[in-house]
Structure formats: C-alpha cells, structure tokens
Amino acid sequence: TYAEIASLILERRPEREASIQRHIETLKRKLVEEGIEAEITGRPKHIYSIYRKMQRKGVPFSQVYDVRGIRVITQTVPDCYRILGVVHGLWKPIPGEFDDYIATPKDNMYQSLHTAVVGDDGKTLEVQIRTWEMHRIAEYGIAAHWRYKEGGKRDEVFEAKIAWLRSLMEWRQEVTDAGEFVDAMKTDVFQDRVYAFTPKGKIIDLPVGATPIDFAYYVHTEIGHRCRGAKVNDRWVGLDYQLRTGDRVEIITSKRAAPSRDWLNPALGYVRTSRARTKIRQWFRRRDREQNIAQGREIVERELKRLGMEHLSHETVARLFNYEKLDDFHAAVGFGDINSQQIAGKIAETRSRAEEKLLPTPPPPMQAIEGIQIQGTGGLLTRLARCCHPLPGDEIIGYITRGRGVTVHRRDCPNILRLRNTERLIEVSWGTRLQTVPVTIRITAYDRTRLLHEISGIISAENINMAAVNVGRRKNIVTLYITVEINDIAQLSRVLTKIERLPNVFEARRHMG
Numbered sequence: 001t002y003a004e005i006a007s008l009i010l011e012r013r014p015e016r017e018a019s020i021q022r023h024i025e026t027l028k029r030k031l032v033e034e035g036i037e038a039e040i041t042g043r044p045k046h047i048y049s050i051y052r053k054m055q056r057k058g059v060p061f062s063q064v065y066d067v068r069g070i071r072v073i074t075q076t077v078p079d080c081y082r083i084l085g086v087v088h089g090l091w092k093p094i095p096g097e098f099d100d101y102i103a104t105p106k107d108n109m110y111q112s113l114h115t116a117v118v119g120d121d122g123k124t125l126e127v128q129i130r131t132w133e134m135h136r137i138a139e140y141g142i143a144a145h146w147r148y149k150e151g152g153k154r155d156e157v158f159e160a161k162i163a164w165l166r167s168l169m170e171w172r173q174e175v176t177d178a179g180e181f182v183d184a185m186k187t188d189v190f191q192d193r194v195y196a197f198t199p200k201g202k203i204i205d206l207p208v209g210a211t212p213i214d215f216a217y218y219v220h221t222e223i224g225h226r227c228r229g230a231k232v233n234d235r236w237v238g239l240d241y242q243l244r245t246g247d248r249v250e251i252i253t254s255k256r257a258a259p260s261r262d263w264l265n266p267a268l269g270y271v272r273t274s275r276a277r278t279k280i281r282q283w284f285r286r287r288d289r290e291q292n293i294a295q296g297r298e299i300v301e302r303e304l305k306r307l308g309m310e311h312l313s314h315e316t317v318a319r320l321f322n323y324e325k326l327d328d329f330h331a332a333v334g335f336g337d338i339n340s341q342q343i344a345g346k347i348a349e350t351r352s353r354a355e356e357k358l359l360p361t362p363p364p365p366m367q368a369i370e371g372i373q374i375q376g377t378g379g380l381l382t383r384l385a386r387c388c389h390p391l392p393g394d395e396i397i398g399y400i401t402r403g404r405g406v407t408v409h410r411r412d413c414p415n416i417l418r419l420r421n422t423e424r425l426i427e428v429s430w431g432t433r434l435q436t437v438p439v440t441i442r443i444t445a446y447d448r449t450r451l452l453h454e455i456s457g458i459i460s461a462e463n464i465n466m467a468a469v470n471v472g473r474r475k476n477i478v479t480l481y482i483t484v485e486i487n488d489i490a491q492l493s494r495v496l497t498k499i500e501r502l503p504n505v506f507e508a509r510r511h512m513g
Contacts, residue, residue: 020068023119027070030086036079042070068119069126073135077102080129084113087127091117094124102134105205110138196247209272210243213263216251217276224276225283228257240269259283261299264336267494268501284335292334299333303340306496307489308510309347311395311412320346344493347393381405382428384437388413388512391437393489398428436485438467439492442511446504447478458498459484462491481511 020042031038072083080102087093097116105111112130119125130138194206196215204218212230216223229252230237243249259280263270271277284292300317304310318329321338332338382398388410390396397416398406401424408428409416419425445451452469459466459482468483486492492510499508 016068019119019121019123020070020125023125024070026090026120027072027087030090031083034082034086036074036082036086038072038074038079038083040070040072042068068123069128071128071130073130073132075131077131080113080131083129084115087115087117087129091119091125093117102130103205105203107201107203108141110134112138193245194243194247195245196243196249199248199250204249206243207272211240211270211272212237212243212249212251213239213271214273214276215243215249217273217279219251221279223251223253224279225259226253226255226257227251228254239263242269261336261339262501265339265341265497267341267497281336289331293327293330294334296330296333296335299340300330300343303343303493306509307344307347307493308391308512309394309489311410312347317343317347340497341490341493345490348488348490383407385409385413385415387415389437389439391439391486391489391492391510392430396428396430398426400424400426436465436487438483439486440481440483440511441492441496441499441508443480443482443499443508444506445478445480445502446506447473447476448504451478451502451504452480454502455480455482455499458502459495462495464491464495 024040024042028040031040072087074080074083094116097114099114102111102113111134112128114126114128116124116126194208194210196204196206196210198204198219204215206214206218212232213224213227216227216230227239230239230241231250231252232241232243232247234248234250260270261284262268263280264277271280297314300314304312304317314329315326318324318326321329321332323329323332329338333343382405384390385399385407390408390410395411396408397411398408399416399419401407406426406428416425443455452471456466465485466482467485468481470481472479472481484495486495496508496510499505
C-alpha cells in the first residue's frame with residue numbers, strides 16, 4: 001500500500017530531492033575534470049511508480065534500485081561509455097544492475113545505459129546515460145525522431161512512413177503469429193543502420209553492409225566462432241550476404257566449426273564490423289604460436305606459388321612488412337593480421353624498392369619505353385616474352401634481339417638461365433607508365449554447368465579484359481587456361497582468390513608455361 005511504501009522510503013520527498021541534487025553536483029564536477037560535456041537532471045521516483053514496478057517485476061521494495069535516479073545526456077555514444085566509467089569510479093556499482101540498451105536496443109528502439117550504484121549516503125541511485133538522439137526517441141518515439149531528422153517539414157516520404165506504421169499497428173492487432181509480424185518489418189525507413197532479428201525476435205543493430213558473421217558475433221562470441229552457415233528468412237545464404245533491415249537471421253553452428261582466415265580478408269567481404277574482426281583475430285591469437293607459424297609459412301608459400309613468384313624469398317617478403325624475424329612474420333600471417341591480398345598488394349606497391357634490394361642498381365641514364373626502363377640505351381623497342389609472361393612486380397631482365405629490340409623476361413625464366421652468351425643481356429626494370437599485361441591463369445575444377453560463366457563474372461567485375469580461353473577435360477576434371485590483361489600482382493591475387501572460392505574449384509594460379 002501507499003503507506004507501507006512511504007514508510008519504507010524513510011525520508012520525505014524534499015530530502016530525497018536534496019540528496020539527488022548533491023549527487024548531480026558531484027558528477028558534474030567530475031565530468032568537467034574529464035572534459036566531457038553533458039546535461040544532468042534528476043527526480044525522485046513517485047510512490048505510485050515504485051508500487052507499479054514492484055507489481056510488474058514481482059520484487060520486494062529492497063530490490064527496487066531506482067527510487068532515486070539521475071539522467072545524463074551527452075553528444076556521442078563513446079561519451080556515454082566514458083561517463084559510465086566515471087559513474088562507476090565515483091560510486092560502487094550494484095552487481096547485476098547494469099543494462100546496455102545501446103548495444104542491444106529494446107524493440108521500440110529505446111537506447112540508453114542503465115546502472116545502479118550505492119551513493120555517497122549509502123542509498124541506491126539509478127543512473128541513465130544516453131545521447132540527445134536517444135533521448136528524443138525515448139521521450140517522443142521513433143516517429144518523432146524521423147520528423148526531427150526531416151527538419152520538421154511536411155514531407156511525402158515522412159508521411160508515408162507514418163502511414164506505414166499506422167497500417168502495421170492495425171495489422172498487428174489482427175495477427176497471432178509473432179513470426180508473421182516480424183516478416184512485415186521489412187522497411188527502408190532506417191537508412192543508416194540495419195536492424196535484423198534473431199529467430200526469437202530480438203533486434204540486432206548493425207551497420208549497413210553487415211553479414212551473417214557480423215550478426216553471429218553480435219549475438220554471442222561463441223556463436224560467431226562456431227558459425228558454419230546461415231539462413232535468412234528461412235533460406236540458405238552465403239556468409240558474405242549483406243543483411244537488410246527486417247531480415248530474420250538463423251545462425252547454423254557446429255561444435256567442429258571454427259573461424260576461417262578468409263573471414264579477415266576484406267576483399268572477400270565476409271566481415272564488416274570491427275567487433276567481429278577483433279573477436280576472430282583474438283581466436284587465432286589464442287591458438288598455439290608454432291601452429292600459426294607453420295600455417296603462415298604455408299600461406300606465404302602458396303601465395304607466392306600461385307602468383308608465380310617462387311623466386312622471392314620469405315625473408316624478402318617479411319622485410320616488405322618491416323619484420324626482422326621470419327617467425328614473427330609467419331606468425332602474423334597465421335594469426336590473420338596479414339592476409340594473402342596484403343602480401344600481393346605490398347609486392348606490387350613496393351616493387352621499385354624490392355628491385356633496389358634484390359637487383360644490382362643500374363647506373364643512369366635510364367630510358368622509359370612503354371613502362372619498361374632500359375639501362376643506358378634509348379629508342380629500343382620492347383616486348384614482353386611469351387615464354388614466361390613477366391608481370392609488374394616480377395624480377396626482370398632484358399635480352400637484345402637483332403632487329404627486334406629488347407625482349408623482357410623474368411630473371412628465373414628457363415630460357416634466360418640456359419643462356420651461355422650473356423653479352424646480350426641488359427638491365428631493365430618496371431617504370432611508372434605501366435599498361436595492362438597479358439597473364440594466363442590456370443584453373444582446375446570439377447566440371448559443372450555455369451562454371452565458366454561464374455569465372456567470367458568475377459573477371460568482368462574487376463574490369464579485366466579476357467583475351468583468350470582454352471579448355472581441357474579429363475573425365476570429370478576440367479582445366480581452363482584463361483588469358484587476362486592484368487594491371488599488377490595485387491589485382492591478379494584478388495581475382496585468383498575469388499575464383500578459388502567458387503564451388504568445385506580445386507586451384508586457381510598463374511600459369512608460367
């Protein structure tokens with residue numbers, strides 16, 4: 001009853017208000033010291049409100065921690081968490097009484113941090129922390145928030161959103177299946193975020209472009225680690241599928257499943273959020289260092305082989321990433337800190353510096369012709385050798401042919417290595433005015449329909465010209481030799497990686513024959 005609750009409070013309303021004001025002043029001073037701008041308000045909870053909460057939660061008065069409360073409103077989400085740290089530094093938090101509705105908003109889009117602490121006077125104090133945008137939604141609803149973002153003007157798009165909400169509310173009264181109602185929540189009104197649903201209807205707030213893997217890690221770290229597939233709206237999707245607002249996402253897990261290093265490769269689009277990326281990296285770091293070194297060594301070996309650059313030593317590649325110890329470099333690759341795309345990109349980006357380290361420094365003058373620099377001689381025609389197909393980033397050397405100018409070979413080309421007379425060899429290097437270079441890639445796969453169509457789609461998406469295709473078959477195995485015009489090693493690596501991800505493809509690599 002009113003009298004019972006009033007007697008339990010033990011203090012009159014003016015005294016409670018004075019206590020709240022003292023706590024507000026204490027917090028204000030501390031926030032000023034920390035350089036955090038915020039507005040702080042407070043009010044004691046009415047006795048009737050306390051009674052309603054006791055009835056709703058079925059708890060005694062001793063477990064109602066917001067008899068006195070203050071609200072802190074600031075500008076940004078990071079400031080909310082900074083203020084939370086300040087509050088917990090000033091007063092002792094009560095275990096089990098912290099709710100993060102910013103990371104996990106309520107169904108009505110309410111967001112705020114709630115915590116309960118023991119104040120200076122030994123009594124409980126609830127603290128709510130939110131941004132101004134969250135405050136508008138909490139006070140006036142999501143529709144008013146839209147109106148605010150529209151600048152208060154009458155707008156057909158805004159009116160359409162309101163009409164849609166009215167119809168949705170009317171329809172909600174008629175349905176009894178919660179899943180059917182969730183299906184209706186496919187809307188474009190939240191344009192800067194994606195709001196997806198768990199099978200139980202819980203809302204997961206994600207950035208635009210988020211994938212099922214991001215979703216899994218937001219639900220729980222272990223669900224992310226054990227993710228092996230996903231269903232969206234009861235249909236199987238790839239793990240690189242970009243979620244949309246209203247999607248109902250079911251993560252399929254397995255005890256034997258584990259994160260893949262491909263998830264950390266930005267070129268493949270498996271992970272969008274830093275939260276998921278951090279959790280994946282932590283998982284790899286927890287694994288045995290020696291295992292990561294071995295796996296990293298294998299990844300580097302495979303990438304250099306795939307790019308046709310076996311002549312580059314692992315030590316040379318490690319130096320490109322400023323690693324002095326080879327084991328540290330291999331461990332970083334094994335951990336997922338460095339991926340195959342980065343290796344190819346670094347080789348292409350630093351090809352000039354790599355040549356300075358690996359090749360004898362040619363004396364000036366140099367003459368740039370069609371993207372090739374030739375030592376000490378001008379006016380010579382250049383062409384790329386068809387036997388080894390050099391690509392920007394490869395170590396190269398020129399061979400002077402009577403009447404045909406200079407033919408540019410890879411330094412490890414068998415035809416160059418077999419030469420006895422080296423007088424016709426001339427130092428060359430890649431210039432800056434590079435054009436596309438023809439490269440043949442070899443793809444081995446189980447034969448199936450639409451395989452060539454899917455490969456062509458990947459090549460086309462990179463704006464690469466496909467010059468020639470040759471196909472060989474042996475029983476159910478098909479080998480494709482595709483000549484493409486590539487800009488550099490990084491682009492080649494990106495294409496090979498995407499092709500190898502196609503179903504039934506065993507291997508995609510640069511063909512040196």
